[in-house]
Amino acid sequence: VLDNLKDSVRKFLTGSSSYDKAVDDFIKELQKALISSDVQVKLVLSLTNKIKERLKNEKPPSSIERREWFIKIVYDELSNLFGGDKEPKVTPEKIPYVIMLVGVQGTGKTTTAGKLAYFYKKKGFKVGLVGADVYRPAALEQLKQIGDQIQVPVYGEPNSNDAVGIAKRGVEKFLGEKAEIIIVDTAGRHGYGEEVKLLEEMKNIYDAINPDEVTLVIDASLGQKAYDLASRFNQATKIGTIIITKMDGTAKGGGALSAVAATGATIKFIGTGEKIDELEVFNPRRFVARILGMGDVEAIIEKFQEVENYDKVQKKMEEVITGKGKLTFRDLYNQMIALRKMGPLSKIFQLMPGIGMLGQIPEDQLKIGEEKMKKWLAIMNSMTYEELDNPSIIDKSRMRRIALGSGTRPEDVKELVDHFNLMQKTIKMLKRRKKDVEKLFGGQ
Numbered sequence: 001v002l003d004n005l006k007d008s009v010r011k012f013l014t015g016s017s018s019y020d021k022a023v024d025d026f027i028k029e030l031q032k033a034l035i036s037s038d039v040q041v042k043l044v045l046s047l048t049n050k051i052k053e054r055l056k057n058e059k060p061p062s063s064i065e066r067r068e069w070f071i072k073i074v075y076d077e078l079s080n081l082f083g084g085d086k087e088p089k090v091t092p093e094k095i096p097y098v099i100m101l102v103g104v105q106g107t108g109k110t111t112t113a114g115k116l117a118y119f120y121k122k123k124g125f126k127v128g129l130v131g132a133d134v135y136r137p138a139a140l141e142q143l144k145q146i147g148d149q150i151q152v153p154v155y156g157e158p159n160s161n162d163a164v165g166i167a168k169r170g171v172e173k174f175l176g177e178k179a180e181i182i183i184v185d186t187a188g189r190h191g192y193g194e195e196v197k198l199l200e201e202m203k204n205i206y207d208a209i210n211p212d213e214v215t216l217v218i219d220a221s222l223g224q225k226a227y228d229l230a231s232r233f234n235q236a237t238k239i240g241t242i243i244i245t246k247m248d249g250t251a252k253g254g255g256a257l258s259a260v261a262a263t264g265a266t267i268k269f270i271g272t273g274e275k276i277d278e279l280e281v282f283n284p285r286r287f288v289a290r291i292l293g294m295g296d297v298e299a300i301i302e303k304f305q306e307v308e309n310y311d312k313v314q315k316k317m318e319e320v321i322t323g324k325g326k327l328t329f330r331d332l333y334n335q336m337i338a339l340r341k342m343g344p345l346s347k348i349f350q351l352m353p354g355i356g357m358l359g360q361i362p363e364d365q366l367k368i369g370e371e372k373m374k375k376w377l378a379i380m381n382s383m384t385y386e387e388l389d390n391p392s393i394i395d396k397s398r399m400r401r402i403a404l405g406s407g408t409r410p411e412d413v414k415e416l417v418d419h420f421n422l423m424q425k426t427i428k429m430l431k432r433r434k435k436d437v438e439k440l441f442g443g444q
């Protein structure tokens, strides 16, 4: 199942079999996991074909390992399956808006009803809660407590067992009071083996209140059973959206995909704890990262971002060194930050693009110890933007202030400024010399 994918990712990243074999194995495991989560075979094949195609047509960035690159592709494509970069629409498309929550007992419907009410109240909507669970003795009490806590009115009828009537009267009452969003909490189960009755009741409530949206609440740990469950509910009342609860307890998510596959509904929120504010708008990328193993995936994504940053900074440096630009502390600073994770800081100047093109820069200007680099980074951290952009304004009193702020001595600041000036002079000189040489030989 999907929940085993984390292990597959681990195995793939740390395994010793050849890359090609590991890729084949991983793709097979991915297919198996998706199909056993009841994702349509057609969808699975189109996903894995897309992955294979990208493997063929794209190349990993030079500083990223092939295996990590592969996982990034899987992550991208799986995210697309869940909606990609799109966040679901949570603002109601009309007012008033009636949401009916359905789902089996214990999944977190009542809690989620409260979370939703709080979410929309905070957004400025006038919200009402209707408690239509007449089978659990304390159900209404539970909802009322939540309502008190977030100051949202709750409609319920303590000694009634007429769920349909309560739902109807509750919605009507709130409509009469000009509520903008009305959330109807329902029962989960009548008793063992009485599911047919439950679904019938859902249908009757649905017909009575004609909600704008039916939301299926499912527990993240449900797994494959989610497919059947979701399709049965979907037959009784067309499911429009899904909320997955208890995402904090497990990193599972196969059930979610199954429920999506069974209903064609979109996932709208996830519950990440018992507290009233522990509800997040569903984010496909974050969700897939959880399925694949948050730690592994986050580390890989971070590396890709570093590469992107690095490329940007390198481009800027190239402009500075080979073009008209002038080297500033800010360039140097950005360069150091971007490089920090890519290799030892002491190699920073060798790694500057364009330096090679200029010819030889004296060794002692290029080779700077790791310790000194760290000190310099701290010093630059204490500079103002103005100072970073115009190093020439750094006089004695500024040096003292910067030293104090960075926990260094004014001499250290002076050394950096001097070194910087020297570098700038050298670059200028080399640039001039390069131009002369080019003139001599008739241009590039």
Ligand code: GDP
Pocket (backbone or CB within 6 Å): 103, 104, 105, 106, 107, 108, 109, 110, 111, 112, 188, 245, 246, 247, 248, 249, 270, 271, 272, 273, 274, 278
């Ligand atoms: P219902 O029977 O579907 O109405 O479920 P309840 O709302 O009564 O919740 C059942 C249990 O699940 C309660 O103990 C809740 O506190 C807990 N619960 C609900 N949502 C979450 C969640 O997102 N995370 C965690 N950890 N617990 C939750």
Ligand code: MG
Pocket (backbone or CB within 6 Å): 109, 110, 111, 133, 139, 186
């Ligand atoms: Mg309940």
